[in-house]
Amino acid sequence: TRRGVPEAILAEGKTAEEAATLAVAAVRSTGRAILTRAADDHVSAVVDALDDAVAFDRDDRARTLVAHAPDFDPPDLSATVGVATGGTSDAEAAGEAAVILEEMGATVTRVEDVGVAHLGRVLDHLDTLRDADVLIVAAGREGALPTVVAGLVDTPVIGLPVSTGYGHGGAGEAALAGMLQSCTVISTVNVDAGFIAGAQAGLVARAVSDARTETDEPTGADDA
Amino acid sequence: TRRGVPEAILAEGKTAEEAATLAVAAVRSTGRAILTRAADDHVSAVVDALDDAVAFDRDDRARTLVAHAPDFDPPDLSATVGVATGGTSDAEAAGEAAVILEEMGATVTRVEDVGVAHLGRVLDHLDTLRDADVLIVAAGREGALPTVVAGLVDTPVIGLPVSTGYGHGGAGEAALAGMLQSCTVISTVNVDAGFIAGAQAGLVARAVSDARTETDEPTGADDA
Amino acid sequence: TRRGVPEAILAEGKTAEEAATLAVAAVRSTGRAILTRAADDHVSAVVDALDDAVAFDRDDRARTLVAHAPDFDPPDLSATVGVATGGTSDAEAAGEAAVILEEMGATVTRVEDVGVAHLGRVLDHLDTLRDADVLIVAAGREGALPTVVAGLVDTPVIGLPVSTGYGHGGAGEAALAGMLQSCTVISTVNVDAGFIAGAQAGLVARAVSDARTETDEPTGADDA
Amino acid sequence: TRRGVPEAILAEGKTAEEAATLAVAAVRSTGRAILTRAADDHVSAVVDALDDAVAFDRDDRARTLVAHAPDFDPPDLSATVGVATGGTSDAEAAGEAAVILEEMGATVTRVEDVGVAHLGRVLDHLDTLRDADVLIVAAGREGALPTVVAGLVDTPVIGLPVSTGYGHGGAGEAALAGMLQSCTVISTVNVDAGFIAGAQAGLVARAVSDARTETDEPTGADDA
Amino acid sequence: TRRGVPEAILAEGKTAEEAATLAVAAVRSTGRAILTRAADDHVSAVVDALDDAVAFDRDDRARTLVAHAPDFDPPDLSATVGVATGGTSDAEAAGEAAVILEEMGATVTRVEDVGVAHLGRVLDHLDTLRDADVLIVAAGREGALPTVVAGLVDTPVIGLPVSTGYGHGGAGEAALAGMLQSCTVISTVNVDAGFIAGAQAGLVARAVSDARTETDEPTGADDA
Amino acid sequence: TRRGVPEAILAEGKTAEEAATLAVAAVRSTGRAILTRAADDHVSAVVDALDDAVAFDRDDRARTLVAHAPDFDPPDLSATVGVATGGTSDAEAAGEAAVILEEMGATVTRVEDVGVAHLGRVLDHLDTLRDADVLIVAAGREGALPTVVAGLVDTPVIGLPVSTGYGHGGAGEAALAGMLQSCTVISTVNVDAGFIAGAQAGLVARAVSDARTETDEPTGADDA
Amino acid sequence: TRRGVPEAILAEGKTAEEAATLAVAAVRSTGRAILTRAADDHVSAVVDALDDAVAFDRDDRARTLVAHAPDFDPPDLSATVGVATGGTSDAEAAGEAAVILEEMGATVTRVEDVGVAHLGRVLDHLDTLRDADVLIVAAGREGALPTVVAGLVDTPVIGLPVSTGYGHGGAGEAALAGMLQSCTVISTVNVDAGFIAGAQAGLVARAVSDARTETDEPTGADDA
Amino acid sequence: TRRGVPEAILAEGKTAEEAATLAVAAVRSTGRAILTRAADDHVSAVVDALDDAVAFDRDDRARTLVAHAPDFDPPDLSATVGVATGGTSDAEAAGEAAVILEEMGATVTRVEDVGVAHLGRVLDHLDTLRDADVLIVAAGREGALPTVVAGLVDTPVIGLPVSTGYGHGGAGEAALAGMLQSCTVISTVNVDAGFIAGAQAGLVARAVSDARTETDEPTGADDA
Ligand SMILES: Nc1ncnc2c1ncn2[C@@H]1O[C@H](COP(=O)(O)O)[C@@H](O)[C@H]1O
Ligand SMILES: Nc1ncnc2c1ncn2[C@@H]1O[C@H](COP(=O)(O)O)[C@@H](O)[C@H]1O
Ligand SMILES: Nc1ncnc2c1ncn2[C@@H]1O[C@H](COP(=O)(O)O)[C@@H](O)[C@H]1O
Ligand SMILES: Nc1ncnc2c1ncn2[C@@H]1O[C@H](COP(=O)(O)O)[C@@H](O)[C@H]1O
Ligand SMILES: [Mg+2]
Ligand SMILES: [Mg+2]
Ligand SMILES: [Mg+2]
Ligand SMILES: [Mg+2]
Ligand SMILES: [Mg+2]
Ligand SMILES: [Mg+2]
Ligand SMILES: [Mg+2]
Ligand SMILES: [Mg+2]
Structure with a gap:
């Protein structure tokens, strides 16, 4: 790998x-x-x-x-990644991210159906969102959820735009543009790129896990 | 007129x-x-x-x-329009809307600097926003503010996208696309079209004002 | 709701x-x-x-x-919404809007097949259009109908662009851009967004209905 | 030439x-x-x-x-071209067309400020528009004027989109797309291409003039 | 009609x-x-x-x-329209134009497979092209044929872009843009708009035919 | 903050x-x-x-x-961020990122002028790149550098597209699209968004630093 | 031919x-x-x-x-064309190019699966790439491979963008834009245009072959 | 170098x-x-x-x-590159190409003002165009010149789109798209990329020159 x-x-x-x-x-x-x-x-x-x-x-x-394979020895990281979605149509991309994260050994916590039109539900899950070491926030249509979440937490947020929405800005283009224009601090991946979002969050989780478990290794040492 | x-x-x-x-x-x-x-x-x-x-x-x-002119007799409507902005760069377009509304005789209430990255400030002004008969919500960058506000009020919301933001989706295009893709119910006008937003809200305010002050006129009568 | x-x-x-x-x-x-x-x-x-x-x-x-359900108690508004279309291809989006409006309790009047290429038919229905409290005007191809109607009435007009038309500007993009560029006062929704157009017109109708039926309630009171 | x-x-x-x-x-x-x-x-x-x-x-x-030059012998066509504009911002492109037409020897009739938002003015000039052998109709913003005119006359109409309008579809793109999507029969030229519109109308005018003045020449004979 | x-x-x-x-x-x-x-x-x-x-x-x-219908009395114009195509993929749009022209009563001459990559064939048909009163030139891919033809004739040319071509500028967009940017004088219609091209050429043919057959009627008289 | x-x-x-x-x-x-x-x-x-x-x-x-201010107490993180650029035109955006990172307390290592057209220079700096906890890689024109670097390291990479390049895909659009399409794992920010890239890398650096210095705190605890 | x-x-x-x-x-x-x-x-x-x-x-x-046909006499060039691909999805376009080249008589050498994310494999094949008279390099997604290869060889490189990749810049648009923006020297063809890439490389190969085999003919003589 | x-x-x-x-x-x-x-x-x-x-x-x-520098020893190639332009506005990009070619040691022949609207001039220069080993053809507006030239010669043609033209497809986008869609065989470079066109033609010229002057070296040998 x-x-x-x-x-x-x-x-x-x-x-x-x-x-x-x-x-x-x-x-x-x-x-x-x-x-x-x-x-x-x-x-x-x-x-x-x-x-x-x-x-x-x-x-x-x-x-x-x-x-x-029977003898496969799964990796195990000492780090948690939160994966949040705005609605059911975000499930495929977010699920792809979660599967990759689990295969990378991260602990994954899911927070579902927390759309920007129902802020109450976002606020209800704030503790879960804040407890993660890094967050993936998936959203379609106008893609505002990562911005709203990033305004409420202290954690790095990776936006995952999803190809829902019809008409102008459909196919995830409005969501992507909105995340790139976000007035908070997030980075983003391409539309529906659950694999990339998951793997990037996994790399961050691994960096955190390495730091958490390292004893006297030099800073940033390459463990590949 | x-x-x-x-x-x-x-x-x-x-x-x-x-x-x-x-x-x-x-x-x-x-x-x-x-x-x-x-x-x-x-x-x-x-x-x-x-x-x-x-x-x-x-x-x-x-x-x-x-x-x-000295003898100008300004119109007066019995209706209130709220004008909310996400930041100082929205002031020009929002101000243009407010001036038109005042010239149409509406009462205008301003709510400023309530960005989606600072939800607390939005919640602080909820009463003011809910007291209006119709709302204009201006926002640049990712343009999420009208969506967030519309999720919290019972009032018609007109989104006014503003040409802030650089890079992909800049010049207000991300904000416009986001408002058109909103997962709540809003209508929108073109980028920086403060005059149109103001006049459209003014037409709604006039319809409300006419309804409020009519006595036994037939429904929807044309008063032009 | x-x-x-x-x-x-x-x-x-x-x-x-x-x-x-x-x-x-x-x-x-x-x-x-x-x-x-x-x-x-x-x-x-x-x-x-x-x-x-x-x-x-x-x-x-x-x-x-x-x-x-047998015991469902439908809402009833004291307000009328006009829904106009330029041609049969606008029927789906306009129909979706009309259904939502009826479910919100508004009185809906339909005006069909009043294209900009046949101005006579628009003029024939002027009284019906003027009698509404708010109008939805659906149009595909070049999307000019809302502009023409808005120039003739005193009522707020919501443009509903429809995804007819092939070639450059097809899929409703020319109609949407034309409505955003309208030289009259209209607001708009996304291409084929009949649900949003209907719900937004319904919110305006409800504001008008509330004003019409309120007695001594404070202006803009939140009835949610 | x-x-x-x-x-x-x-x-x-x-x-x-x-x-x-x-x-x-x-x-x-x-x-x-x-x-x-x-x-x-x-x-x-x-x-x-x-x-x-x-x-x-x-x-x-x-x-x-x-x-x-002192000895220049200007051409003279037995044909009339109408040039209509929606507003003052269309004057430059329309004027360029008119100058070319005059240099080609056509009689040019101007109809100004007949915007789609003021249908009355269009109807007032219907006779002038119908008397031309070919029409150029210039329009910016949503570019609906050529469509409205073409629905009222029996004459070939050439649409001339003009680069007015800001925001989405600005710089004449909405006007061009609208003319290409027109639900009537028109052909079009590029944004602000007054020279091309004028020269194309001039070629039509020349064909008409040749037909009008020909006696027993074979059909479509090449007079170059 | x-x-x-x-x-x-x-x-x-x-x-x-x-x-x-x-x-x-x-x-x-x-x-x-x-x-x-x-x-x-x-x-x-x-x-x-x-x-x-x-x-x-x-x-x-x-x-x-x-x-x-048995008693249908077809119109008959005293004018010729040439319809040229660059390749077999242009046949549908060009054919649609030709059918409309015939129904309008024009004489239609077809010139096929005269692509810009085989200039010889264009030159071979120059007489036919020059004999028409107005030309429709259909072309896909880079859409250069109307430009090349217009540089060789004295007749008004209407460009008809066709939706051939894959990759960037495919679906007729390169052909349309090329015709709008033509360094000769042509007007254009939307991609695949054979009906519009045919009808517009038919209106020009009718103007020419009217001129050819008029005796002492006033210039540009409206015969509708 | x-x-x-x-x-x-x-x-x-x-x-x-x-x-x-x-x-x-x-x-x-x-x-x-x-x-x-x-x-x-x-x-x-x-x-x-x-x-x-x-x-x-x-x-x-x-x-x-x-x-x-004299009494300002700068933060200090136990983490290193590498900032790499492809050429001198990337210096502004990359420098903005570096300044933000230093203000967040991270150690910043710069690697300059390592373009994809000169792979030797990239390979020369591999140790420095691998020693960082997180990398920002800025690139204009075709924006391939983050992809090449990410293929060589074990560290999370944040791509920072820069608005160099003229013609099609200029103004950073090709670089952004290329990073979003990367066949390696990277996340990205908007064109020229040095502040966002720096702050996002800073948040990752802080998560790593917290992990490195935490003793027995619960995983992912919120230290805000 | x-x-x-x-x-x-x-x-x-x-x-x-x-x-x-x-x-x-x-x-x-x-x-x-x-x-x-x-x-x-x-x-x-x-x-x-x-x-x-x-x-x-x-x-x-x-x-x-x-x-x-049984009596077909295939051409034979004294020149070699290298065709390199980044992954299996590039096989169709690259294969189309190779077939055309073989039919033009060139010697074709294939180098497969040398993606920018695995630079080692590119370096392994450097001799093969350098031995060709001209190279076609096919790549999808971000399309960086032709740039990387061109930085390593002394041979003319023709980039062939391939329509892999989903989301923003998908369908080969990012690859095409990246090749046009390349910071090395390459020319390019349209997305998936394997035939054009092959034929253009074949024309170069033929020029080289002619030069290689010419004796005392004048420079650049036209052998058609 | x-x-x-x-x-x-x-x-x-x-x-x-x-x-x-x-x-x-x-x-x-x-x-x-x-x-x-x-x-x-x-x-x-x-x-x-x-x-x-x-x-x-x-x-x-x-x-x-x-x-x-006084002691600079310029390279000298035994190959000719033709550089053709459609009009004066193509002179800057074409001139940049010519300068690079001369610095690479190629013989450069210029053919100017051979626009597609004046085919006669193209045909007049056919011998010069055919005598080159490789051609650069620059064109703005609809960019059809490389296609027309490539249909007439036996030489590899590199299209160089130029940023002339206003309105839709302006800034060289129509020319670029037209060259990518060309129905003949050409490769292309980005808009106004005279340097790239010149250097790519120079690499082809060098390959031809090497072939012309090589005696018994192995095919495609790397002379760097
Ligand atoms: N859903 C996905 N989105 C983006 N990249 C992916 C995805 N799944 C696999 N990949 C990547 O694509 C590469 C495989 O591409 P391929 O050779 O086309 O199967 C793998 O190395 C992964 O890095
Ligand atoms: N035709 C429609 N267009 C846009 N939004 C719709 C439409 N129909 C339903 N909705 C909205 O979409 C939401 C349902 O989304 P979903 O959870 O994907 O079914 C509802 O709350 C509606 O607000
Ligand atoms: N305003 C204009 N728009 C488009 N084409 C024009 C315009 N004015 C002149 N032309 C054409 O451009 C050519 C002159 O181009 P140039 O050589 O650049 O001056 C003339 O032959 C005209 O056909
Ligand atoms: N006009 C030009 N267009 C494209 N690339 C150029 C041009 N002039 C120089 N270059 C390339 O850009 C590089 C220099 O870029 P810079 O470091 O920004 O000066 C050189 O290595 C050339 O390969
Ligand atoms: Mg969503
Ligand atoms: Mg904002
Ligand atoms: Mg319509
Ligand atoms: Mg106008
Ligand atoms: Mg063609
Ligand atoms: Mg770079
Ligand atoms: Mg690839
Ligand atoms: Mg040119």
Whole structure:
């Protein structure tokens, strides 16, 4: 694994056979395969192609499939990442992020349906949001949720724009532009890029975890 | 005046002389002239060209100039319009709206510097916002303020996107797209279109005022 | 219901089962369910899932389904909203707006097929247009109808751009841009956002209705 | 002259000296020079550089300069072109078109300030508009005027979008898109392309004039 | 028929039944129905719905269907319109234009496959192109053909951009922009707007025909 | 200070007087003022307006001014942030980020002129890049540097697109799009948003520093 | 064949029958047919329509079909073209380029999966890349590979942007913009334009081959 | 010099002093300095800063300055590059290309003012165009010239779009899109990127020259 970021196979645009071949190779070389944007036929092909001893975890809403070889030794970080969503349509991208984070060994806390039009629900979950070491906030339509959350916490926030919304600024473009223009401090990833948001938060979590567990190592030492 | 909306002279793009000529004509025919986006040389030329008995009201931040002939009889509505802004850069567009509203006879209440990154300040002014018959909410950058306000009140909200922000989605495009994609119910006007926002809110205020003061007239009667 | 705006379930992008689950929950909690952009399978699933005592109203052109529990007590406003369209392709968005308005208790008057290329028909319906307290004017292609109507009436006009038209400026973008650039006073909503146009006009209608029926309540009192 | 379209020198972006050199050459070879988008320094330089016997015609609003050598024999067409504008900001582009048309020998009739928000004024000038052989209709902002006019006449209409309007769709883009999306029959030219609109109308006028004056020539004969 | 432009039914986006109903009404009121962008099911439904005495003309490449009642009296113009295309992908839009022109009574001459990359073929057809009273030149990809043709003829040219081409500037946007930027004199219509191009050329042809056949009528008289 | 992010005054677009007033207020309330995008007249006005005991730090390339009151107690983090640039035109945005980071108490290491066209220089600085806890990589034109760096390190990378480059994709749009499309894991901020990049990296640095120095506090505790 | 560039039939958008007819004509007149973007039904139809003596070469990943008549005499160039790709999704466009190059007679060397995120692999193939006379470098997402390669070689590089990548800058737009903004020296073709990239590289290869094999011909002599 | 491409200093956006410092360094290290987009103050500062023995070549239209140390040994290629332009506004970008080519040692032949609207002039220069080893064709507005030229020659053509043209597709965007969509075989560079076009043509010229002069070296050998 490069940078502690697990390689993932973007199933969308690949045939079931191609996905299966790549998954077999990944399990063979790294003990693990992760498929994103996987349809049911990708999943069947991969499950068929792999050994019965391999453990599978399919997440329908996140459209992911994770396969662990029997001897796979999962990483474990001493850090927490919060993943918040504004509505049900944000579930796929946010779920993809959560799966990657779990595969990177982070503790993931989910906060769902906290839209900007219902501020009460955001305020209710403030403690959970503040307890994380880093936050991913997913939002479609006008994409204002990361801005509102970042105004309330002391934690780095990564905005994840989602391709909901029709008409002008639809397909996530308004959400992305809004996050880039945010009047608070956030960084962002591309529309629907749950994998990138998750992996970036995972890299931050790993930096925090390393710092938390390091004893007398030099600052910022490269542990790759 | 068409539709109870006072004619305004868009000074920008006109010479001082052109603006003065139009202002003289307006005062002569309607007893009033309103200049928007007026620079100081427009103001001087208009003041010079008009009679000493004319009363002037220059608003520097709104970049407006209002001239009333001695016998001008201002309209008076029995309705209140709230005008909220997220920051000082919204002052010009919001001020332009406020001037038009006052010229239409509405009572205007201003709520300033209530940005989405400081939700406390929004909540502090909730009563004022709720007391209005219709609200204009101006916001630049990501333009989330009208959405947040509309989630908290029971009043029609008109979003006024402002051309702040640099980079992708700058020049007010992110704010406009965000308002069009709002997950609450708002309508919007073009970027920096303070005059349109003010006049549209004024038309709503007039409808409310007419309803409030009508006795036994038929519903929706045309009073033009 | 928030802001007197009935919650609606945007069926498009949801499975029939998801729509049905949400509809059952909505009827249970509020006595009513409204589906927008509902295909026939959404409708069947919702009708199947709900009690026989529930009354249904399916509008094919508007693609809406409304369900009322036997004890549902519909709101009633003392205000009229006019909904005008330029052609048959505007019927879906305009119909969605009309359904929401009726559910908010407004009286809705429809004026159809009054395109800018046939000014005579616009002029024929001027009295109906002038009799409304607020107008929604839907238009596709170049979207000029709201501008033409607003030049003829004394009523607030909300422009509703519709995604007709091919080539450059198609998918409603020319209509939206034209309404934002209108040389008259209108506010606008996003392309095909019939729900938002209807709900915003409903909020104005409610403000007018409240004013019409209030006796000695303080101005702009919050009735939520 | 190619196609009967007089060569014009686009002064903008050229130095005064470059413009003068080109003008001298044009007068020498064709007996005429036409400058478009000419600032005052272009004009002075050209007037200085040319013979005293040359007759000049400067149009300030159109920003054109026309120079005729003493022996220049102007063309004369037996056809009329109407040029209509929605407002004063359309005067430059429309004026440029009118100057080209006059240089091509057409009779030009001007109809000014007939905006879509004031339909009465359009209807007042209907006879003038209908009497032309071909019409140019200039409009900025939402650019609806050519559509409205084309719905009322039997004449070919060329839309000329003008770069007025700020915010989304500004710089003439909304007007251009609206004309391309027009629900009537018009063709269009680029934003502010008064020269092109004038020359295209002039080519139509020439075809009409040729037809009007031809006796027994074969149909569509090439007179170049 | 408004403006001598026959009403056409845009079949695309309509059901076969809707198209048939509209066609029956058109034949009843005007003796003729014209369908554009008509698929085979539209055609069958219309043929079924109409009387056996009605004469049909289906053009597969143009995707049009024309129906004439037995007593329909077709117009006849004394003018010729040339329709040129750069390649086979331009055939649909150009064909649509040609059908409309024929229904308006113009003589149509077609010049096909004269792309800018094969200048020889353009030069071969120069006489045909020069013999027309007005030209429609359709082109996709970079859309340069109308410019090249206009540089060679003395006739008004209407550019018709076609939605061929993939990647940046695809879907006809490069062709449209190129025609608007043409360094010769042309006007243009929207991408794939064969109907508009044909009708506009037809209006010019009618003006020429009227001029050709008028005897002592006043210039530009309105014959509607 | 909200979120440990120091408030900064965006001088650009403000008069020197406005900037000075805001700076005086900031020093009074927080002991510090930071101006970004400050021109020389902003700097003079601020220096004049503040007490002689205030210590100033002007960075010409970063266009920042920092003012510390005598009793200001700067924060100190136990974390390192690397700031890399591709060329001299990236210096302003990167410098702005560095100043914010220093004001947040981070150790900043700069790596300059490591463009993708000269990979050798990138490889030379690999140790410095790997020693940081978090990296900001600024790049204009095609913006590929953050991708190349992220492929070589184990550290979170924040991309900072810079508005260099002319023609298509200029003004930083190609760089931004390239970072959003990166085939490695990075998050990004808006074009030229050095302040946001610096503050976001500072929040990560603070999370790492807190983890490094915490003893037995609960994971992710909120220290605000 | 024009310019030594073999004519190719773009099968996409054509029916199988149309493709077959064009292929038969091409084989008859030039001894060869090349189909690009050919689906399986195009291939079957062409194979069926052609003589049994014709030799076929179907490339599934490149989606091409080449047919050679028995007597076809393939060209042969004394020049090598390298074709490099960043990932499997670049295979179609790159393969199309390679097929055209082979048909033009060039020697083609392929270098696959050398992404910018794995610089090691690029460096491993440096000798192969340097040995070519001209290079095509295909890349999707952020499109940085041609820039990185061009910084390492002495050979002309043609960038071929590929339509991978989702969200903002997807569909190859970020890759294209990045190549146009490259801080090294490359030229580019449109997104997915494998045919154009191949043919342009082939023209360069032919120029080099001609130079390599010429004896005492004049410089740059036209061998067409 | 990397890749045989001389380093150039992009003066625009740099102060005269910065440019002079860079020029002195360049002359010292390589015996030569090339400034592009150089204004007069850049030129003066560079001339002042350099030794009197340095030979200068200022090209006003190309906006370049070349400085050669007394001992500078210019490269010499056995290859010819043609540079064609459509009009005077293309002179700056084309001139920049020509200067770079001369500095790379190529023979440059210029063909000027051969616009697509005047095909005769293109045909007049066909021999010159065909005699080159590689062509750069610059064009603004609709950018059709490279397409027309490429259809007439057997030589590789590099399109150079120029930022002329106003309105939609202005600033060179229509020209760029048209070249990318060209129905002939060309590659392109960014708008106004004369330096890139020149250097890319220079790399091709060098490959041809190497082939022309090589005796028994291996194919494609790297001579860096
Ligand atoms: N959902 C995703 N979004 C963005 N990148 C992804 C995603 N899933 C996998 N990837 C990345 O894409 C690369 C695989 O690309 P590919 O070779 O096309 O399967 C992996 O190395 C991941 O870094
Ligand atoms: N057609 C529609 N357009 C825009 N918003 C809608 C529409 N229908 C429902 N909504 C809103 O979307 C919300 C439901 O979103 P969802 O949770 O995705 O079903 C409701 O609260 C409505 O405010
Ligand atoms: N205002 C204008 N807009 C568009 N084209 C123009 C204009 N004025 C002159 N032209 C055309 O531009 C050509 C002159 O271009 P130039 O050589 O740049 O002066 C003339 O042949 C005219 O066809
Ligand atoms: N006119 C130009 N257009 C594009 N790139 C240029 C130009 N002039 C110089 N360059 C390139 O830009 C680099 C210098 O950039 P800079 O360090 O900003 O001066 C040189 O290495 C050249 O490759
Ligand atoms: Mg959301
Ligand atoms: Mg704001
Ligand atoms: Mg319409
Ligand atoms: Mg107008
Ligand atoms: Mg074509
Ligand atoms: Mg860079
Ligand atoms: Mg790639
Ligand atoms: Mg040109």
